[in-house]
Amino acid sequence: MNKPTDKQIIDLLMQETVPALGCTEPVACALACAKCREELGDIPDKISVQVSGNIYKNGMGVGIPGTGMTGLPIAAALGAVCGRTIYGLEVLKDVKTGDCLNKAKQLLADKRVQVKMKADAEDKLYVEAICSKGNDSVKTVIIHSHLNIVSVEKNGEIVFSKNDDTNLQETQQRPELSLECIWRFVNEIAIEDIEFLEVGAEMNKKVSEEGLNGCYGLQIGRTLKESIDKGFLADDLLNNVLIRSTAASDARMDGCTEPVMTNSGSGNQGITVSIPVVVTAERLASSREQKLRALALSNLIAIHIHYYMGHLSALCGILIAATGAASGITYLLGGGYDNVVNTIKTMCSNLTGMVCDGAKQGCALKVYSGVSAAVQAALLSIYGIKTNNDGIVDDDIEKTIRNIGIIGVQGMEQTDKTVLEIMTGKENC
Numbered sequence: 001m002n003k004p005t006d007k008q009i010i011d012l013l014m015q016e017t018v019p020a021l022g023c024t025e026p027v028a029c030a031l032a033c034a035k036c037r038e039e040l041g042d043i044p045d046k047i048s049v050q051v052s053g054n055i056y057k058n059g060m061g062v063g064i065p066g067t068g069m070t071g072l073p074i075a076a077a078l079g080a081v082c083g084r085t086i087y088g089l090e091v092l093k094d095v096k097t098g099d100c101l102n103k104a105k106q107l108l109a110d111k112r113v114q115v116k117m118k119a120d121a122e123d124k125l126y127v128e129a130i131c132s133k134g135n136d137s138v139k140t141v142i143i144h145s146h147l148n149i150v151s152v153e154k155n156g157e158i159v160f161s162k163n164d165d166t167n168l169q170e171t172q173q174r175p176e177l178s179l180e181c182i183w184r185f186v187n188e189i190a191i192e193d194i195e196f197l198e199v200g201a202e203m204n205k206k207v208s209e210e211g212l213n214g215c216y217g218l219q220i221g222r223t224l225k226e227s228i229d230k231g232f233l234a235d236d237l238l239n240n241v242l243i244r245s246t247a248a249s250d251a252r253m254d255g256c257t258e259p260v261m262t263n264s265g266s267g268n269q270g271i272t273v274s275i276p277v278v279v280t281a282e283r284l285a286s287s288r289e290q291k292l293r294a295l296a297l298s299n300l301i302a303i304h305i306h307y308y309m310g311h312l313s314a315l316c317g318i319l320i321a322a323t324g325a326a327s328g329i330t331y332l333l334g335g336g337y338d339n340v341v342n343t344i345k346t347m348c349s350n351l352t353g354m355v356c357d358g359a360k361q362g363c364a365l366k367v368y369s370g371v372s373a374a375v376q377a378a379l380l381s382i383y384g385i386k387t388n389n390d391g392i393v394d395d396d397i398e399k400t401i402r403n404i405g406i407i408g409v410q411g412m413e414q415t416d417k418t419v420l421e422i423m424t425g426k427e428n429c
Helices: 006-016 024-040 053-059 072-082 085-090 100-109 164-173 179-188 196-213 220-229 237-253 267-284 288-306 318-332 337-351 363-382 397-411 413-427
Strands: 046-051 113-117 126-133 136-143 149-154 157-161
Touching: 006 179, 006 196, 006 288, 024 046, 024 053, 024 072, 024 085, 024 126, 024 136, 024 149, 046 053, 046 072, 053 072, 053 113, 053 413, 072 100, 072 113, 072 126, 179 288, 179 337, 179 397, 196 220, 196 237, 196 267, 196 288, 220 237, 220 363, 237 267, 237 363, 267 288, 267 318, 267 363, 288 318, 288 397, 318 337, 318 363, 337 363, 337 397, 397 413
Parallel strands: 046 113
Antiparallel strands: 046 126, 126 136, 136 149, 149 157
């Protein structure tokens, strides 16, 4: 393996930590429809969207910011009415501008929006939007990642194309990380080179505050805070990490109009890699430098594990993000490289197998489980507790990480199909 340069790692961090408004699967649908409208030059008369099972699963029950509604159809309609591709994952930033929402709702009422699952989709992350206006029609395809528009056709003629060779070249250019190179980077990189991570952390803190101040979703964060106020729970590190993390997820999954900083294409995972680290740094009175280095460690470990999983899988990504957070917390507690290794192994032996059953309000419960396990794993590691070479855990940390990928991509393939069958079966009842 070629040793990645600091610049390559920084570029990767910037690529995988971008702001998003709303759940990123509906956002991908909105983005494809927005691109179609931009090429048409007008709001389409008809919108037809086909998506992969994983996109469909993650879009069925999640709140769409500023609408009070859930699901892919309203996201697609909004993208076609007021979405702007220049905003990236914040494509729906203008949802409250003018008459956007009413126009989108009218498209739904007139049955001009159709969203279907594409059984033979080329990738777990696949969106194909066809929008028409009069005699003109535009088709846009997104594949592999939420912002990756690979083709645009207008009236059957190619307007833009990014072929498979281009995608392969981009994949090959991605630096191949290891825990050792991540650890070296985190400890040696100039602090000014990773200051941008603080922007994302502050963004996610703001969403957490919104979740505590408003009545969003399952209100897990608010409930836990009230339990502390009533003396039912201790005002300790674990509970404060849980409160602030779940409050952010509560808000985001219920349609909060504040953007979040993502990790590996997921807002919930962006919340999970950042807020536990920030809260721990605050409780320990860590320096700004320590906080930033811990954030870099947390984000990079999540990105590293995702390399073997992809952005969407049957395995809930909170496991991956919480493993990053656990590593960042371990760092802030004074842990060294071996402690971080043990933390990751403990997380892998604990939460592996937690399934993804779509984006929804209940994702905050999985954030609760993941963040709780993260704090516990970090504390166990600091006290020298480690998972031995058993189960899916290998003495070699890189093999352990690859094993998680194998389970998520290959081992849980049928699980993914079964979960989707259950979910779509309920929808059709």
